[in-house]
Amino acid sequence: MKLDVDKKFKEIASILDVDGCVSVGPVNGSFPSLASAVLSKNRGVLFITAHLDDADECVAMLQDIGVSVALFPALESEVAKDIVALRYALLDNLHRKEMPEIIVASVPAVMQKTPAVAQVTQMVRRLQVRDECSLQGLRSWLIDAGYERVEILSESAQFAVRGGILDIATAAGEFVRLDFFGDTIETMHEVDPVSLGSDCSIDEVILTSTSVIESGSNLLEHIPDAWCVVLDDIREISQQSKSYFDRVVDTTRLVHFEDIQSTMVRRLSAVISCFGPPAEGMDIELPIGSLSAFSTIASEALSELTELSCKRDVLLACRTSGEVQRMTELMGSGQELEHAHGLTIEQRFVHRGFLIGDDVAIVPSHEVFHRYELRRGVRSKKKTMR
Structure with missing residues (x-):
């Protein structure tokens, strides 16, 4: 944005930098997600959308303007191992205090249960060159984590053992080779997925479980309490949360959105609920209008x-x-x-x-x-x- 437009936008967005539970509106278009970028300069932001597509678009916008942003994806009808891995990896980053400025999640992703905070370290293994690591113990962990032992790697979440060499296709689909000397990881290399030949050396690999493990916890329990949450369109989010709960077969894997909201209020520094028009009686009134269709x-x-x-x-x-x-x-x-x-x-x-x-x-x-x-x-x- 040019200086005048950018200044105008930041002046309006900074109005949302408050504590406590507030209703704001009217909002239109991508104002809430772009306003979150302004808020993230002072504290972490969890940005919740009504739809999965909106979460993807929000991440793309924030990346485009240089914001450190991570998507917390929703598990869909057919559980994809890479999505499970992405969820666990983000929870592990939060546990390690390696945080983005903004986390974006759709309401289905937030409603889906997660491992408890104490379980996260069991879901992720970070291995580095020269680490003391039992090859037998790592093989057992991979099996428990949902990896398949094979002779030759062909797809994600597989591993193969040849003597003191362990080849792994991570849940994210990357191929890596670990060379052991006794119980020490001597070297690590990327592996070409076609030829299975060793490529460039690496220093660390992050392995995530592909098994869906749940407790009564949810993403909000993993978020630092200094963060705030911005609800993109609270009316649509509430409607979609009800619709999602009604169409899911096994609702024991979900947390009611009302309970999610209670956790927000209890744990986070601010809950900012955005309302589209009509938006009357808001705690904070915004001069944001809708763009007419061309x-x-x-x-x-x-x-x-x-x-x-x-x-x-x-x-x-x-x-x-x-x-x-x-x-x-x-x-x-x-x-x-x-x-x-x-x-x-x-x-x-x-x-x-x-x-x-x-x-x-x-x-x-x-x-x-x-x-x-x-x-x-x-x-x-x-x-x-x-």
């Missing part, structure tokens, strides 16, 4: 964008440098955006646009041209070797 006819949409930029300072957020170049060309003499004097074009990802007060608009280019990209399932895996 015409599906490109020429008309560009005219509407020009008209908007004559009334407000408009930040047009483009996903690629090529798109920035093309939109900048349209501001040239005789082009469709020639008179869009209040328009600033930048390369950044904003999922959904919104208005700030009477003088600023944040507009994603994909909303202008109705070109939407589905990010669902495209999750970056945390590297488990280094």
Whole structure:
């Protein structure tokens, strides 16, 4: 954002930096998730969305602006080992005080039970070169953790033993070779998944269990009490939590959202519940408006964008440098955006646009041209070797 737009946004977002339980609104578009980036400069933030897709989009936006963010993913109908591993790895990081600035989770992910805090160390093993480690003991741990012993590695969560050499395909899908000398890890190397030949040396590997182990605990019990939680759209979150609970066959694996809320209030420094319009009687009233839909006819949409930029300072957020170049060309003499004097074009990802007060608009280019990209399932895996 340009300085004026950025300053305006931060002024509004900083209003949310409070303690206790507060209702705020109205909110629109991606304002709550971007506001969380401002809050995260003073304390950790747990950001909860109503839908899995929204969580993915939020992570992408926050990564784009350089925020340290981690996704706490939801287990879906078919339990994927890599998702189990991601959940355990994040809990282990919290246990070790290795924390991101923001954790993003959908309400299904938050409702799904987790191991208790005391159990987390059993779910994750961090191995380093020169560690004292019994090969037999590690083999037993891998079996208990849901890994399959095979002759040759072919997929994640497998291991193979040849003398003092242990090959492991981690739950995240990375292949590693450990060379033992007695009960000491002498070397570690990445393994090419096709040739199974040793590649570059590494110093550490993080192994996570693939077995779903639950207690009565949940993510909120693992979050430091100095953190705050931001609920993206509390009405939609509440509705989706009820819908999710109704359609899950085995509800013993879930925690009621009302109980989750009680834990938030009991443990965290602030619970910030965002309300979309209508939002009356809020503890904090926000000057955040909704961005009107653009015409599906490109020429008309560009005219509407020009008209908007004559009334407000408009930040047009483009996903690629090529798109920035093309939109900048349209501001040239005789082009469709020639008179869009209040328009600033930048390369950044904003999922959904919104208005700030009477003088600023944040507009994603994909909303202008109705070109939407589905990010669902495209999750970056945390590297488990280094």
